[in-house]
Amino acid sequence: MTSIDVQDLTKEYGTKRAVDHLTFSVLPGRVTGFLGPNGAGKSTTMRLVLGLDRPTSGTATVGGRAYATLDEPLRHVGALLDAQAAHGSRTARDHLRALAASNRIPERRVDEVLEQSGLGSVARRRVKTYSLGMRQRLGIAAALLGDPPVVLLDEPSNGLDPEGIIWIRELLRELAREGRTVLVSSHLMNETASFADHLVVLGRGRLLADMPMREFIHARVQPRVRVRTTDGAALGDLLARHGIEAVEGEGGRWTAFDARVEDIGRLTSAAHLPILELASEEATLEQAYLDLTGVETEFAATPTTPQTQEA
Amino acid sequence: MTFAPALRSELIKIRTLRSLLWGLAAVLLATTAFSALAGLDDSGEEFDPLFSTFFGVSFGQIAAITFGAQAVSAEFQGGALRLSLAAVPDRVRWFAAKAVAVGSPALVIGLVSGGVSLAVGKAVLGSRASTLTWGEELRGAVGCGVYLALMALFAAGIAAVLRSGVATLSILIPFLLIVSFVVGGASGTVADFLPDKAGQVVLHENWDGALGPWTGLGVTALWAAAALTAGAWSMRRRDA
Structure with missing residues (x-):
């Protein structure tokens, strides 16, 4: 070998x-x-x-x-x-x-x-x-x-x-x-x-x-789900009720952390909220890497913030 | 791994760089052309027919050291050395192959230069070369080849220490052109043992210093060997 x-x-x-x-x-x-x-x-x-x-x-x-x-x-x-x-x-x-x-x-x-x-x-x-x-x-x-x-x-x-x-x-x-x-x-x-x-x-x-690369990414970056419905406020309530951490982005788009599309799809369906958009955001190597090296980077001019990538 | 593949590789490197081939051509050209010109001038008081025949060596050697320095310094450009040493990790063997690849074409071209200079020089000198014996002529021609090869190796060794062709030439060329001409006039001093002064005794019909033709070349060989040893040592010791 x-x-x-x-x-x-x-x-x-x-x-x-x-x-x-x-x-x-x-x-x-x-x-x-x-x-x-x-x-x-x-x-x-x-x-x-x-x-x-x-x-x-x-x-x-x-x-x-x-x-x-x-x-x-x-x-x-x-x-x-x-x-x-x-x-x-x-x-x-x-x-x-x-x-x-x-x-x-x-x-x-x-x-x-x-x-x-x-x-x-x-x-x-x-x-x-x-x-x-x-x-x-x-x-x-x-x-x-x-x-x-x-x-x-x-x-x-x-x-x-x-x-x-x-x-x-x-x-x-x-x-x-x-x-x-x-x-x-x-x-x-x-x-x-x-x-x-x-x-x-x-x-x-x-x-x-x-x-292994997969392990490296998953150990450092939580999976996220991006979801948009006709009623952003109702969606926020729904997620909060089920204990899913989420933040509201622009245009009524919510990003749910540590969640899966399957779960959120079921929840919105049960709540009769019409879905306009539902996608899982794959964690990227870049996010994981920056998370790891953020503190280590010798020549970093400014603190780096992970950029989310459209999945 | 044996020596032959490393040598073959280094010979390919020499053959495939046009600037090095031009350098070798310049050795031949400068040596023979200036030898012929020297024969036309008969005003010198200390006329030495043999040295007149090989007078161009003083110029040919500039081309020879340029060749030797460039062949080595090409390795210090843009990480070429790392690739060479990745292929031949034994650095002393690698440098020995490089030295043989520099020395052997220099010797061949030097011998050709010697032969052509002799023929041309004798033709130009005519009856003034009549005192030369066959043995002296052979000694001069062979000595010319060996001397030029040794100067190329001397420069190669220094280039390996300095890791730069420009630095090597900016030390050696002024040295050969100025120092040697200035202190060179004084015979019977330590100047006799300078690499160029010592090695050029072999090109004279008459000499009066401490060194004879072959001992003189021996001294030049020692200079070249010392430079190559320093180069090999530097190659071994330092990170590539």
Whole structure:
């Protein structure tokens, strides 16, 4: 089993502690979203896993081994750290050829991953002519080059166009379905919610959460029901009588907390209140995340208030 | 993992960057062109026919150190090094591969430059080159190639320590152009042991310093080795 195991990992730069006694595992067969505000230590943790930075203390292993001891590591772990890693004056194909040669990966894999990332037609163009989104695709192609069982991607959706966002989402789901271990950092909540099964959340270098995404959301955000009838006041009375906490919004629309559509539908029906609108408001990852990190966010300028999302 | 795949990868990187190929072409061009020009000037009091033949090395070496510095500094742009070290995590092996990939094309182009300079220089000098023996000519041509390769490696090592091609060149070029020309006149001093001064003894028919042709190149090789060792040490020690 190829999991990523981070054990009591700490990294200090001078007096600043970027990663603080971090312990978690990333398991195969699912996409793990790696969340946290800027400067929370996500990228540092990824560099430590790849043996690029040296930990102050603790260990990070892939499949039980330190990355630096892996033979032909690109065949074990593929990583996208920085979309600017390819030299602008080289063609995408030459960039990948050099990378492939270092791990004795056959050259046909280069063309395969270029096709897979949608760069087949521009493979022989120099990287400096690429948009950020194309560079991002090239970085992902590099990560897939060795057909690795473990994939680490740092902000892969950066700069991608809508089509690219859908592509990366499908790709990540596919990689997890194939049984690979997939760790994807992001600060885009809706994006992460669309592909992650599991979450690891950091704040100021510390582990804030490590749990399935559904569980994470439901533990932090109450389900809500939005309801509107012809008689807002009567609806308010009805809800209050049944002990359902609710607030009135604009246009006679009520939002009931900790309730289900089934219950409210029955109540209004029994009370002969004509319903104009009845919908459950799905809790979003964004709400749950902001609830968790609100106090932890290092660079928050103003206190953040959760935005409700139209479900 | 063995050394060969890492070397193959580094050689591909050199071959696929046009600026590096131009750098190598400039070594050949500058060395031979300035050697030919030097042969036209016969006013010098201390005329050395062999050094006249290889005079262009003083200019070719600027191209050689630019090549060496750029080949390494390309890795310090935009996270390229992280990708390289993710592929080859053994940093000393990676840097050794980089050094061989820099040194071998520099040596080849240096030897070609030496051969062409010799042919052109002798043609321009005509009868004034008649004192040169076959052995001296061979020594000069081979020495020219080795010297240029060593200077490229010297620059590569320094670039790895400074992590910047611009910083490397802004130290080395003034050093070669000014320091060496100024203190270089004084023979028999510590200046004889400067990397360029020492290595260029091999290009002279007559020499009077502490170092001979091969010991001089040996001193330059020590400079290059020291720079590369410092580069490897810095590579090992620091976060990528």
